Amino acid sequence: MTIADKEQPKGAPDVPLHVAIVMDGNGRWAKRRGLPRQVGHPKGVDAIRRVVEAAPDQGIRWLTLYAFSTENWRRPAGEVAEVMRLLKLYVNSDLDKLVREGVKVRILGRREGLPPDVAEIVERAERQTAHNDKFFLQVAFNYGGRADIVDAARAVAVEVAAGRIAPEDITDAFFEDRLSTGGLPSPDLVIRTSGEQRLSNFLLWESAYSEFVFPDVLWPDFTPHHLAEGIAEFQKRERRYGGAVADDVLATG
Ligand code: FPP
DSSP states (O other): OOHHHHSOOSBSOOSOSEEEEEOOOHHHHHHTTTOOGGGHHHHHHHHHHHHHHHTGGGTOOEEEEEEEETTGGGSOHHHHHHHHHHHHHHHHHHHHHHHHTTEEEEEESOSTTSOHHHHHHHHHHHHHTTTOOSEEEEEEEEEOHHHHHHHHHHHHHHHHHTTSSOGGGOOHHHHHTTSTTTTSOOOSEEEEOTTOOOOTTSSTTTTTTOEEEOOSSOGGGOOHHHHHHHHHHHHHOOBOTTSOOHHHHHHHO
């Protein structure tokens, strides 16, 4: 199966089944209130809860959140520690509810480099939700799109070196199965909050044909209403995946 097979049909799209979000603006939210940057992060977790709760009702099946990038280790140690603490707190307080509600949790990104207690808790979240299939929540944590592509390339190189596959066997589908998003559909819609318009090393391969929206709202202020607005904007777009829509093909012969 190629990536295009997993995407929605060409032309006017329906609800985006897979929405990916760059949750930007926690630091600015706090600074605007004269507070230390990291005070914005717990407010960001409140926004995560609102969106995870609302997304299934809005027709979304896969939700992928960019929580901590491979580059975020460069932030002050206190802020990094706060994000680690909040991830653990979120799993500890919300995991039972996620299990009950049929949410399957998957953490994208490199496990090595995570503090052992964080690695343990993300494994627990994945293990306890492994059999769920109502809604799929991916959290990109210690994730970088380039690092993920490099890791997949290494995995493929190992298979070639071992003689299990030949270079000609490497197709789009073969390669993308080795990304940490392997098996997921590619995102239909990528939302980045705070008005910034960058991908920042998020889902570089997977977002090749995604639609993008950039709402001018800081992540802690993001509500289900903003999510619905993003979906409405998505529905106005015309997805072509590099081809043409059927009407144009007919019109031009
Ligand atoms: C972006 O705002 C926010 C982050 C990089 C951290 C997001 C992480 C959490 C909310 C906590 C842990 C995650 C989970 C899943 C519970 P920013 O600090 O880059 O804002 P700025 O651009 O205004 O500085």
